[in-house]
Amino acid sequence: MTCALLFSLFLLLVLEAPSQSNHLGPTSRLRYSRFLDSSNVIFLRWDFDLEAEIITFELQVRTTGWVGLGVTNRYTNVGGDLVVGGVLPDGNVYFSDQHLVDEDTLGEDGSQDAELQGLTEDAVYTTMRFSRPFRSCDSHDQDITSDTVRVLAAYGLDDTPKLDRERTFVKSIFLLQIVHPDDLDVPEDTIIHDLEITDFLIPEDHTTYACTFLPLPIVSKKHHIYKFEPRLIARTETLVHHILVYACGNASALPTGISDCYGADPAFSLCSQVIVGWAVGGTSYQFPDDVGVSIGTPLDPQWIRLEIHYSNFHNLAGVYDTSGIRVYYSAQLRKYDMGVLQLGFFTFPIHFIPPGAESFMSYGLCKTEKFEEMNGAPVPDIQVYGYLLHTHLAGRALQAVQYRNGTQLQIICKDDSYDFNLQETRDLPHRLAIKPGDEVLVECHYQTLDRDSMTFGGPSTINEMCLIFLFYYPRNNISSCMGYPDIIYVANELGEEVSDSMEAMMAMSSVEWTPENIKKAEKACKEAQQTVIIKTIDEVVENTTGWIPDIISSARGPCLESTGGKVEPQDKTPAGFRAAPVAISSSSSSSQQLLPIPLIHS
Structure with missing residues (x-):
């Protein structure tokens, strides 16, 4: 009896204790966050340890039923992994590493490679936090890599894990983002400047490349641009495919107005050195603290070519656009002048x-x-520090x-x-x-x-x-x-x-x-x-x-076995259960410390 009690307490401690390998326990701040659906019902936080190759997720869903999070591939959800959990009406927790046998059916993995850090439920939300290796030794688990990852999320209205296509979502995310914007310096003397096309009538053609030439900010001494972001308006943002800002040589004779970048007038294709660029799906980008785009010296470009690619596949008529790139610059100089190759x-x-x-x-x-x-x-x-594909x-x-x-x-x-x-x-x-x-x-x-x-x-x-x-430094021509x-x-x-x-x-x-x-x-x-x-x-x-x-x-790196060892197919023990008799109460101290998630865009 005493041994059984001690064993149960040990399992409870294992489930509640933070992972020692990645230093991201149940109360650690997770730096990254994203809504996974258009209705803002599913909110994800995550963080990772590159050295330990462990990633931690915290999923909060507006439901009192089960929730699930995993990874799938480009073409089908079948075979995708899904970590499933929830809180029963009696306060006990269920948690399991599973996979999609087909589009509608879940099956439990033979190897349980997700480690639960907390599960709570209140009148509105179910919140699940767990960690898993980038690459486990379970063939049912998809790898977490530095590639784009298609995150799979699902939930139900009760505690019976059953897939419903209306409550299953896939979102592409770059999970292993090395630098978080909050970790970068923001100069106090920041100045904002917009490079944009104003009230441009988008042609009814499938493809339009609109170009215009604009001056860079006029400054009396050297400054550095340290951040850029797209300037899009709601009624046209689905038509804008990409925006590029090209530096012009100071000896160039530049045209005026707006015209087809690659049409009859070759002058509108002048200037080919990209300074910054944005494409569909991208957001703002801040350069590392030691690099920036130099402006204000005789060697720096004074004018740029702004190129906006419109994809008007539905041949919409009478649509006007004001889009471009917003740049942030400062007199606080960085160590290096950057360039783009x-x-x-x-x-x-x-x-x-x-x-x-x-x-x-x-x-x-x-x-x-x-x-x-x-x-x-x-x-x-x-010296290369970043890239855009x-x-x-x-x-x-x-x-x-x-x-x-x-x-x-x-x-x-x-x-x-x-x-x-x-x-x-x-x-x-x-x-x-x-x-x-x-x-x-x-x-x-x-x-x-x-x-x-x-x-x-x-x-x-x-x-x-x-x-x-x-993206590199120091800049050359x-x-x-x-x-x-x-x-x-x-x-x-x-x-x-x-x-x-x-x-x-x-x-x-x-x-x-x-x-x-x-x-x-x-x-x-x-x-x-x-x-x-x-x-x-x-x-x-x-x-x-x-x-x-x-x-x-x-070569692919080594996989990480689950702490409990791999369950082989010949084992008669039902796969997928992690200490079924032991449950974490929804009122446990570690679970109560999960951070609340605001229902606003992050």
């Missing part, structure tokens, strides 16, 4: 993606050997890989679960250096199973892009470094007899795109010689050539 596949129709492709890879090469010559001065190591609707994954002396050095950044609707500037966990002579390869992964015609590179959302913007393959070689490998690039591009539409030809085209694009186009802020362009190196994939 655009990498990837040069955006024009030589970039093609066959229809009906389960998987198709495109490559754009950058060679830095000419950077110093084109910069007009020695180029210090490019960009494809259109067919994009599934991107990565940038660094090479030195022909050897792969590291993967700079990647997202194997890219979501077009979540494009945001992200910080690297560790800064890295690109040295003169290094090569950087961008690989983009596409899927076109829903298309029956060719997809070509281009500006429209139904076209494709393959771009990665690297190189604005972009992008590549494309020898399309004549590719066409010849596909059995098409062509003699020039235009003929080769046209020949792509006559190819019978069987799975075999899709793979043959992908192989030819990778083996073809690449032309590398390098451009400076003053629109000086030089070309070089190179070859696509192989990419060595990084």
Whole structure:
């Protein structure tokens, strides 16, 4: 009897004690938060320990029934994991690590890898807090990675865990956000300046690139821009696909007014060095405390080109827009002047993606050997601290890989679960250096199973892009470094007899795109010689050539077994129960200390 009591008390302490490995116990502040549904019924807080590879979630739902939180994949919820919990009418708690057997059925995992930290219920909310490894040894648990993660949340109106599609939600979130804005300095002398298009009549076309040229803030001495955010209005925000701010060389003769960026007047495509950029799904971004965009010195740009891409798929008429970018700047100077380097596949129709492709890879090469010559001065190591990934609707994954002396050095950044609707500037966990002579390869992964015609590179959302913007310091004059393959070689490998690039591009539409030809085209694009186009802020362009190196994939890290050990299929004990006889009372001290969640946008 005494042993049984001691054992029960031990289990209770285990359930209530904070995890020692990640230092995020039941009362620890969780830095990140997000509503997971449009009605603001489901609110999530989370935080993580990168070293321990443990993440802690706190889910609060407006229900007195069960709640569930987990991770799923892009295409189906089936197989997604879901940690389920709730409080019974008698005050006892139930909690289990489960997975979706099919769209409507839950099954308990053989290995219980989620650790409960608290469960409470009142007249309005059920709140569940737990931790789990980034990667457990249970095949039913989806990995938490530095990619976009599709968070799955569900709840019920009673204590019978049963999936209802009306109360099941999936939201893409970048969970492992390294830097929280609250941890960054905000200068007391901050000045706000808006770069925007005013009362612009959005054309009824599917795709419009509207450009105008605007002055940067006029200051008498050097200042640093340290933060930017989109300026969107409610009636048009669903039409705005991306906004880019390009620095103009001070010798440029710039046009006035608003016009098509890439139309009849080539002057509206001047200026190609990105300063800041926003795309659909993104929010504000604040630079690290030691970097900023320099303005106010003779070497700094005085004008910018503001580019807004509108996707008016429903051909709405009479819609006026005032959108742009708000910048925050200060006379409190940072240590480094930052720049942005655009990498990837040069955006024009030589970039093609066959229809009906389960998987198709495109490559754009950058060679830095000419950077110093084109910069007009020695180029210090490019210290990369952040990045922005960009494809259109067919994009599934991107990565940038660094090479030195022909050897792969590291993967700079990647997202194997890219979501077009979540494009945001992200910080690297560790800064890295690109040295003169290094090569950087961008690989983009596409899927076109829903298309029956060719997809070509281009500006429209139904076209494709393959771009990665690297945020770095100290600033140099190189604005972009992008590549494309020898399309004549590719066409010849596909059995098409062509003699020039235009003929080769046209020949792509006559190819019978069987799975075999899709793979043959992908192989030819990778083996073809690449032309590398390098451009400076003053629109000086030089070309070089190179070859696509192989990419060595990084190995997955070790998994973490649950503390209770893995339950094997041959075990007769029902899987999924963690000390069923022992329950945490909803009035337990640790549960009462869960922080209340306000019903307002965070």
